Amino acid sequence: xxxxxxxxxxxxxxxxxxxxxxxxxxxxxxxxxxxxxxxxxxxxxxxxxxxxxxxxxxxxxxxxxxxxxxxxxxxxxxxxxxxxxxxxxxxxxxxxxxxxxxxxxxxxxxxxxxxxxxxxxxxxxxxxxxxxxxxxxxxxxxxxxxxxxxxxxxxxxxxxxxxxxxxxxxxxxxxxxxxxxxxxxxxxxxxxxxxxxxxxxxxxxxxxxxxxxxxxxxxxxxxxxxxxxxxxxxxxxxxxxxxxxxxxxxxxxxxxxxxxxxxxxxxxxxxxxxxxxxxxxxxxxxxxxxxxxxxxxxxxxxxxxxxxxxxxxxxxxxxxxxxxxxxxxxxxxxxxxxxxxxxxxxxxxxxxxxxxxxx
Numbered sequence: 001x002x003x004x005x006x007x008x009x010x011x012x013x014x015x016x017x018x019x020x021x022x023x024x025x026x027x028x029x030x031x032x033x034x035x036x037x038x039x040x041x042x043x044x045x046x047x048x049x050x051x052x053x054x055x056x057x058x059x060x061x062x063x064x065x066x067x068x069x070x071x072x073x074x075x076x077x078x079x080x081x082x083x084x085x086x087x088x089x090x091x092x093x094x095x096x097x098x099x100x101x102x103x104x105x106x107x108x109x110x111x112x113x114x115x116x117x118x119x120x121x122x123x124x125x126x127x128x129x130x131x132x133x134x135x136x137x138x139x140x141x142x143x144x145x146x147x148x149x150x151x152x153x154x155x156x157x158x159x160x161x162x163x164x165x166x167x168x169x170x171x172x173x174x175x176x177x178x179x180x181x182x183x184x185x186x187x188x189x190x191x192x193x194x195x196x197x198x199x200x201x202x203x204x205x206x207x208x209x210x211x212x213x214x215x216x217x218x219x220x221x222x223x224x225x226x227x228x229x230x231x232x233x234x235x236x237x238x239x240x241x242x243x244x245x246x247x248x249x250x251x252x253x254x255x256x257x258x259x260x261x262x263x264x265x266x267x268x269x270x271x272x273x274x275x276x277x278x279x280x281x282x283x284x285x286x287x288x289x290x291x292x293x294x295x296x297x298x299x300x301x302x303x304x305x306x307x308x309x310x311x312x313x314x315x316x317x318x319x320x321x322x323x324x325x326x327x328x329x330x331x332x333x334x335x336x337x338x339x340x341x342x343x344x345x346x347x348x349x350x351x352x353x354x355x356x357x358x359x
Contacts, residue, residue, distance in 0.1 A: 002113065009037065009051070012076060012083075012087065012102075013051070013072070013100070014029055016067065016071070016072045016075045016076065017066070017067050020060075020063060028059065029059055029060075032059055036055035036056075037049050037051045038051070046103050047103070048104075049101070050093070053098040053099075053100065069092075073100070076090045077090055086104050087105075088104060134174060137170075137175045137351075137353055138353075139167075139175045139176065139351060140178050140180055140354040140355070141166050141167040141178070141354075141357065142163070142355070143162065143180075143355075143357035146183060146184065147184035147185075148183060148185045149214035149218060150214070150215050151212060151215050159358065159359040160268075163179075163355070164179075175353075178276050178351075179276045179277075180275065180277050181278045181279070182280070183278060183281070185253075187239070187333070188239045188331070189218075190239065191236060191237075191238035191242065192222060193214065193217065194235075194238050194249070194252060194253065195235045196217045196221020196224065197256070200217050201213070210256075210262075211264075214256065221235075240331055243285055243331055243332065257282075261278070281337045284337040284340035284341050285332065287340040291339050291340050291343075292309055292325070304328075307326070307329075308324060308328040309325045309326040310324045310325060311325065
């Protein structure tokens with residue numbers, strides 16, 4: 001990329017005073033001086049790289065006593081232009097006489113960058129002057145996060161594309177990246193779906209088109225849940241049995257979940273998106289009691305007489321808002337499982353940075 005020309009120019013500048021540098025200092029110059037160069041592309045003019053003599057002296061102040069800028073310029077200009085490596089001219093800035101300006105051949109500059117990218121796409125972060133100075137990190141990127149038994153909608157598509165871009169970018173600059181998909185596969189909505197499937201579902205349609213059939217069942221079940229108190233109570237009891245570990249109910253949950261994930265993989269394959277790990281809310285269903293204990297001991301939450309647990313959090317205007325972490329029937333909510341997931345990720349990965357791409 002442009003760093004190729006920065007290094008070439010650095011080589012020309014260093015050739016004028018390399019006899020004054022120790023071996024280890026030459027390496028420092030070669031790595032550091034390109035960072036001080038500014039690329040300027042004046043309108044209708046070829047690319048220009050600019051560097052001040054002051055930036056050179058910062059790396060070795062003793063040069064000021066040994067060599068003058070005029071000597072450096074005389075030496076640099078005492079060669080045939082264009083040079084073999086594409087430099088077409090060297091001059092000092094008319095306003096700032098301590099600024100050296102190197103012009104390069106436009107066609108060679110453009111072709112060199114394009115060919116360099118094509119040939120070395122996997123090596124650019126290692127050899128680039130700029131990427132080399134980015135310390136490698138352990139990075140988690142959590143994105144996509146669809147819900148089971150529902151079609152892949154625009155919000156999930158948006159999160160998937162942006163998250164995949166961030167993960168690719170982090171990997172490109174040299175970070176160790178873990179791509180994480182946190183699937184919504186637990187909660188009262190699943191109780192609503194399961195009870196609805198028992199009443200309105202069709203096994204044949206489920207095998208033929210799992211996501212669309214489950215979505216149609218969920219829409220009908222949700223209407224029933226809003227208008228039928230008996231249905232609503234059934235759904236609550238179903239989810240409560242899930243959290244209690246009823247094996248028959250969990251077997252049905254696992255079947256619908258696996259069908260949904262299988263269909264999602266078809267979508268991800270079409271998008272050329274992959275994940276290193278797929279987690280689900282269900283992974284943290286048995287860890288919420290530990291979260292309750294921690295938060296209660298630290299007085300972050302309050303346990304009410306009816307068994308519900310809640311916290312009051314100030315919003316950006318200082319107004320207290322209630323956040324429920326456990327319902328009065330003992331079942332958990334997404335917020336509780338999300339806290340458990342966040343703690344688990346830190347314990348497992350000890351990441352330097354984490355990107356949460358919300359839909």
